[in-house]
Amino acid sequence: MLNKLSKGFKLAALSLLFTGSLSAQQAIYLRLNEVMPNNVDNYQDDYGKQSAWIEIFNNSPATVDLGGCFLTTDINNPTMYPIPKGDILTKVKARQHIIFWADNNPSHGTFHLNFALDSVKPNFIAIFDSNGKTLIDSITIPPIGPDQSFARVLDGSGAWALAEKVTPSTNNKILTGQEAVLKFKENDPTGVGMAITAMMVVFFALIVLYVVFKCIGNTAMRISKRNALKAQKGTVVQKPVDLGTESGEVFAAIAMALHEYNNEAHDLENTVLTINRVTRNYSPWNSKIYGLKELPKKR
Amino acid sequence: MDGNFFSFLGENLTEFLTFTGFANVTFGHIFMIAVGLVFISLAIIKEWEPMLLIPIGFGILIGNIPFKDAGLQIGIYEEGSVLNILYQGVQQGWYPPLIFLGIGAMTDFSALISNPKLMLVGAAAQFGIFGAYIIALAMGFEPNQAGAIGIIGGADGPTAIFLSSKLAPNLMGAIAISAYSYMALVPVIQPPIMKLLTTKKERLIRMKPPRAVSQTEKIIFPIAGLLLTTFLVPSGLPLLGMLFFGNLIKESGVTRRLAETARGPLIDVITILLGVTVGASTQATQFLKWESILIFVLGALSFVIATSAGVLFVKFFNLFLKEGNKINPLIGNSGVSAVPDSARISHHVGLEYDPTNYLLMHAMGPNVAGVIGSAVAAGILLGFLM
Structure with a gap:
């Protein structure tokens, strides 16, 4: 406290x-x-x-x-x-x-x-x-x-x-507050200068991000491989599995399968697909005769 | 009951009639109400961007109910009216960053982190912004107006509103409506361009499945992204700052409540307010101008240029990539930041040619890179033209 x-x-x-x-x-x-x-x-x-x-x-x-x-x-x-x-x-x-x-x-x-x-x-x-x-x-x-x-x-x-x-x-x-606009109007009336400059900046920003994340990604994969190798030491598996390049989908599928297995899901299904005719007991609640949308009959 | 009383009643009634919408209606009001109804119909029948088109469409109806200009403080342009107060978020530009906070909190950047070269596709699609800028200048718009119109090509409504509120507030209504309309029309505009610019062989390219991304990488992304982009373009700070902040509260794993609020109730509230007030800002007297039509034409052109640039860039990029690492050019369209619609389009068009080629996850990479790219582009325009 x-x-x-x-x-x-x-x-x-x-x-x-x-x-x-x-x-x-x-x-x-x-x-x-x-x-x-x-x-x-x-x-x-x-x-x-x-x-x-x-x-x-x-x-x-x-x-x-x-x-x-x-x-x-x-x-x-x-x-x-x-x-x-x-x-x-x-x-x-x-x-x-x-x-x-x-x-x-x-x-x-x-x-x-x-x-x-x-x-x-x-x-x-x-x-x-x-x-x-x-x-x-x-x-x-x-x-x-x-x-x-x-x-x-x-x-x-x-x-x-x-x-x-x-x-x-x-x-x-x-x-006037329009100095920047006037400057562009005078020096770059077609807008090509702006387009080139701005696209260079956009590309540069995203290239920098690309380079940084390429490096981070490579480091992460190296660490992941190293950890995988550490975990495998002393086990019967001889060939190390390259976890770093495996698809996320594979991990997701394995994780889902384990989750369902551990939670005992899908062992007993409530719904059964069949080609046999299924008889259902009559109830006024599911009868179309009593449907609210029924139109009044003319006599 | 003498005659005076009845004449008083008559005068009152006549006076009342002058206040009704029927007495003040013009062709412009009827036209804009029809536009609003079209928006609502498209949202409900075709389910095109219903979250945006329903509030905007209904906002158009609200903004175009004719009334007598008698200082009743009911119109969106009357200072102190309820609608005017709600409109301040658009005018002062604080709704868009809050929307970006929510977008950040709901966006998974894994696809981009696992294959960072897709960021370049997001950059290429920003050609749409500057192509439209060049055409707008040729049409006679001022550089600041051309910049605000060009941003429509970024396919990002909040960014378009943010930038136009700063560079050309008088065109904001038309720009916002144009941006959101074309975002809703992405399924109509993009597929023909994608098919036109690609060969059947290219459409069948299969891309490597994205690798698993660790949580550490996901946490580093918003921090590094913020520092790298905003140091370069500080004027993009309101949008990029909130986008990356939203993403950090999602990925940190320790601020779940904040992330859920940002991507749930907060973004919903702001979307409602933004949509309705942007719609209501299209009051016929302010909106129906020749300029608005030109803005719609330029908006369409900017979407076409952005989509083409994205697709063509991927084709160009493939020239330098090894077999097996090539990118399917059908994901080039998703460099525009209409998230996740343009990525969905890539996926659907890809499935038309190969029902087992799932492009959605790959397309999400350039799609979210497009969000960053358009915010950076907006920052550049703001820095140059403000």
Whole structure:
């Protein structure tokens, strides 16, 4: 009983460990994506004011909650702005963006930071995980002109550059989702390339399986022969039987015969085939006269 | 009782009549209901794939009952309706992997393990998918649509639904109906092609009986199969993962209850839901398009190409095999993954020429290899075109 309980506890501990690591893993997909340190006449917050902003991108295929993570402009003070927990708006859907206002006005809400960005000097910005120690992403923004933004060329990954267009809360590069299709349309309009490539992959996959199972099969047959030889040692049978290449049907027939013999099946049959006429006692239950399908007779 | 009351009753009745099917019926509805009735008749009278054609046929009737578009949340395309909720399994693509779980739990891969070269026949039959892809492109379909249509040639309903839900959701109804229709018509489509492409001598080839396969080999198969195929084509993971998982719970011998649930109640429930909702998705207003007819034509072509490719590949393969090891080309058709129907066809056609030549067990090899091959092909198309 105790042994069972201990196993249960171990399993529970293991599952908790995995759950913990999963939730921790999610925040690592967050990326600083675009920053405007000197907002003069650009994007406005809910209060109608222009302030510097930092855009964060969720580079994962699932929703990530930023609540509990930290934003900072000082590597030595990673917990400068703790993003409040429990705000439903901090949950960022897959491959979506969220904006934080660096206006040093946290009383305006979750997305208003307790620090501002310098419009003249380079700005170091970092996001830390909820433990306040694990750096998720950081960037140093060089001094840029008013109403200009410094952004990743491709959302969530790749190099940073001065953005050609300012794109708060939207993709830095517009993707139609049809790139792969367009690529095939342009380079392989007949589909022959796709057919050749795909058939090669299908054949390769099944050839690999064939080779592996050929080897496994040969090994299994060798083992089977060896075991058969071992079993025959000391018996009167002189010539070893090659069990490895025997048909499965033969084994099935032998097994069935033994099974029936051991269970004494078919020794006494209930049904007898005969050419003699068999008399059967009359019963109204098997009489066609009383059949339910009999049609009413007209008189 | 004054006149107002009677006019109120009259107005109510007139209003009610506008909600009835009779007031909203179109030629399209009548046509699709007729199609549904044909499916049900084929299933009951001819016993062609009754497990699929009865739910799909009845689903077509359900989906084509005309009604007034008044936000009553009854149609399959109305968000929040019961049918729409059930349809999510098709749209989001989670019914097909569950079907694959059941298929894995009921499939015996012994024939394939005992004679692994038959895997190549399963690979050859996938030409049907890519042949149809080429023709679909020539007909003017976009590459993603052509990929979704081509998969009909894999003769695997769940795979066709899974792939079309990802690549071309707007064509999914037509693709699913086409795939299942041709799977039901395998006994009609395949034998003439098999006879046309083989000589009498080839049809009489006797194959070595398959050797006995140990349980260890059967247990290694799903594990090695998963690792080898999905490392190569990770996009096939939902289908291949569930197929091999289902097979492992069958072959491990220690999870009998799980295997029985997967191959019994679970697959039955999902088949019912999948069949009815796929059928209901053929709502005339959404389904009756020129594209749907083209998809049916392409579906037939893909089956013809797949069957021919399988048979011709075996003939080609025989050129390299020693006498006594040759493969009967009549099992080439079973490279398509309509399990076990195409294997049964090989068996029946073989018996026509030699009543003592039993090809069923041999044909099951390429048949189950076809399931793996079509799932791999679907993964490739998904990886390239998504």
